[in-house]
Amino acid sequence: MNWFKKGSKTEEDSLLKVIEQFKKSGDFIDFQNPQSPTHYWISYFGSLVDAEIIHRDILPYLNKSSFKKIEDLKAALPIENIVVTSDLGQIQQMMLTGSVLIRLNIADKQGLLVRAEMNKAREVTIPEEEFSVVGPKESFVESLTTNLNLIRKRLPIPELEIKEFKIGNLSKTRVAVVYISGIANEENINTALQRVGDIQFHQILDSSYIAQMIQDNDNSPFPQLIDTERPDRAAGVLAEGSIVILVDGSPHALIGPTTLVKFFSALEDYFVNWQLASVLRILRLIAVTFSILVTPIYVAILNYHYELIPKDLMATLVSSRSLIPLPPFFEALILELTIELLREAGARLPTKVGQTIGIVGGIVIGTASVEAGLTSNVLLIIVALAALASFTTPVYKMSNTIRMIRFPFLVMAELWGLVGIAIAFIFLMGHLLRLTSFGRPYLEPIYPPRIEDLKDAFVRLPFKMQPKRPVELQSPETIKFSEKAAKQKKDIDE
């Protein structure tokens, strides 16, 4: 299997041998056209090329007149980027990505390569994970070309640079690193390019492969690159100085460097009023904190700190738990696992069945377990709310993380009550402090504290008040727009 190794090793092989090898595959087509004036040989992979291009743009021109030299052929075809080469490696690679090889004689060492790859991609559809009521409704698809088009359309400037890589010694996946030169920090660009270039893997199926291979800390449960399916989000962060990585075959773009708080900002925050956006963001952050802490706090208080519970609430809690045989920790653990189970089952099944699972799980199991005296209804409410709250996170991968880190908190709450929760928080804090994204601190703007970036973190202040790019990204061009022009003073009635 030496045909996927590059040029130099196949040098002793002739072009014919390469063709011979290709012929072992049933979808390889290689024939001489006897009807045309020139008896040229044409060979290609039927599964890779677009038959329409061949029939419309190649064959008619070849059949028109006779050619002596291969260069004449090149001039006759109305297609750009035609390559005439004898480099076996290049021929191999191009044919495997959908080019058509044309030779005048069967034993020719030189061939003409015409690109005719089939571009079968999904239509651009409505984003599903990051759906927003207001704003654009386009989402990335599996074709890199389409995705790049979606971004370039939004940023028609020459500074938008795209560096392409081919990654995966089997999959040869096209990976594009996109940035705006002059706005993105040079160091960040180099980090991204170097890390993408250094990837050694046989196959890249999705952008999350790339994400896992270029992230700073492999052992962290936290995603260190945002993945988005929205071209408007990608364009938005490019303009701020971030770097976007697109992978062919993946409808998700990766964004870096990023920070923890950015995972909790939905794109819709920029489409609505800043007051509303701020309230929604704060709500989301409260929901996340609630989601992580509420079950552990329940376990901690019921296990150790009965003193904290106000008298009126105590009767409710005691009566709801009076028939439960399980200690609070196991009660909470079982319920949490049930919810995870429901979510997992719902995610694996087709949409319509998934809905049924939700109903069965939510209503039947919940009610039945309370009535059977296996779980207390107070806890059922708490766990259900916590699960609901975890879904408010706009980035899907982060919401998974949030549901995961609840469990260490739960264990520590069982061990040392509220102090245990504090200890778990210390570990989380230490971890987040050490975490970086493309070498930039992950916890920014909380630490290192940056007032300028706080304007678009927990709240979103009006656009007028944010004339600068985020400090986090260390953009060489810090000013987004002139503050003075935006802030013209006006007197009353003028």
Next chain:
Amino acid sequence: MKKIVITIIIIAIVGYFGRIDKEILDELDIVTAVGYDSKSKNKIEATAVVPVVNPDKSISNKTITSIGNLSKETLYYLNKKSAKPVVNGKIEVALYSKQLAEKGLQNYIDYLHRDPSIGTRLLLAVVDGNVKKMLEEPFKEFDTGTYIQRQIIQNIQNGFIPTTNVHLFLSSYYTEGMDPVLPIIELKEKNINIKGLALFKGTKMVDSIPYRKMFVFKALHENIKNAGYKLRTTEKGKTEYISIQGIQTKKKFQVQNIHTSPKITLHLKIKGYIREYTGATVTANTVIKAERLMKDKVQKETVSMIKNFQRYNIDPLAFGEQARSRTRHWDKKKWEQQYKKMKVNVVVDVSIVEIGVVDGH
């Protein structure tokens, strides 16, 4: 790999050796009230009230009783008699029988201060009668402990009981120039009745104030925010009653001649409105009359009350604290001698600001 193994070992070790005593909410007997009766010479009987939540969500009472020498000890004995561990983190009221209060509450108070799980909003009260019997009395809506606590708090906010809790009690007990007071309650026809105030010298109860004089005491002790008061007058030979409501008071101290022979002047301002009058009409005259009546009555009661305090050499109104905060190098001993003979002037000012929504006839 090595790291993972080490982590697992550490988690196992900490998880095993780090375990601490659990107090699971529904597996506890959470005491809401404790009461102490004097049993014999050195023995005391402790009663604890534990609310029991029934499956139909109604709340009933359970009382546990034990006899011992110390208050902590008796609580410990309570554990012996209960199926679940008895915990005292939620005690809302601690009741002491009058006999015990007269002997001194030193031991019990020390315990309340020392145990970190007991809150500082805990209410203390003296019971005239048998404490055990009172705590065994069931009340609707709440368990007995909560019921007594609610009633006392209600009476602090809208009635005549001076603001009290264990923190304030300890402060006035520890501090020279202040003496604590506690409400006295009794069980009367299956209801809790507020009977008066117990006056303490240190931790020993030495005297009491009846309920009808508690308004005056509270007015002198702190600023009242809302209370009612009833006056009796005679008009044309007939006994009539005036009810004054929404009373707000303000007090001010003036201390003179601190070093030689101190003299304290007490300014008391009372504001209120007439709510009810059994006589014919409320006129401007009635208002003036009511004001004068109330002023005289309050003044008389105040003077006699303070005389009484001086006789017992107790200082529940914290005159000593007033003097201390106004003197450099305050001398406690000298003050104690001076206190008995100190002159106290009382200036009362009553103003009735509203007469309700009915005018004239």
Next chain:
Amino acid sequence: MKVAVKEQFLISPYLAFFIVHSMQTGVGVMGFQRYVAIYTEQDSWIPVLIGGAAVHLVIWMMYKMLNKEQGDILSIHETAFGKWFGGFLTLLFIMYLMAMGITVLRTFIEVLQVWMFPLLKTWTFTLVYLIAAYYIIAGGFRSVVGVCFLGVVVPFYLILTFLAPLEFANIRNLLPVFDHSMKEFALSFKSMTLSYLGFETLLVFYPFFKKPETSQKWFHYGNLFTVFLYLYLMIITLIYYTPDHLKRTIWATIAMWKIIRFPFVERFEYIGLATWTIAILPNVCLAFWAASRMTKRTFNINQKKSLIFILMIAFIVSPLFKDRTEIDLLNSIVSQFGLYFNFGYIPFLFFIHYIMSKVRRKV
């Protein structure tokens, strides 16, 4: 002798504010009021101010020396006393730093054992806490400073909870003002300064600032903020307790939380203590970081190794202190040492350093 630190490990000068404040507020905050009020009763807020002023002076001296040296305590010692004796004095300082970390942790565990979990084994908690400390310190000085920052910001909400005791406050408790002798003030000043200790770690992390000279301003502000916090707490404590009551209350700050009753939560001391677990983290981390850093500088060994060594010692030593009296003894020894170090040795060193740097320059 300049100590150079690589650019990417440097921190912004304004973070000095959080470092100094988080170092000064440790376990002391929970009960410093009593030790001061024993001597000066209602006037105890005055020693808070005087103590703060004295600390400002010492900070100024430290910065004078450090600015001249552009290094840390080892370079000051070497200028002032030469290589060998200077190294020996630095070793003493390292031991003091270690003792400081151990004291904070052990005292906090004692508080937990008294207020929450009487059966909590000291070594289990120490183990977990030190692992957390190791994880953070291993992230370098930047993450230690991050902990200092979050250790101030996260528990900050507690400041509001101290407004609740005002319901039972009596402002007359503060009167009469200045009613104590100079001797009493001196004694209470001495106990108050103990609560301000911790800022001497500056002698270690000074070279880690970008433009270290500019951090002085922030360092003073940080101390000022500590003074404000202590003053706030002291005044609230004094009007909530009468002096005689306060003298009998060992952990006045925690005891004040007991009065809080919100509709959804009562007895705030349990939440307060849990939050305090985070607030003492900067003390432990920075103390052990500084100790390991100085070990590295003095003996030229790998900081990771010296850190593990130091944490091992802390893990073994901390459970050896078993009861109140032993812990009290540990506390008083460490704080006495700190007192003489900061207010005796630093001025002395300042003087010697001044002379020696003149002498050496001439030579």
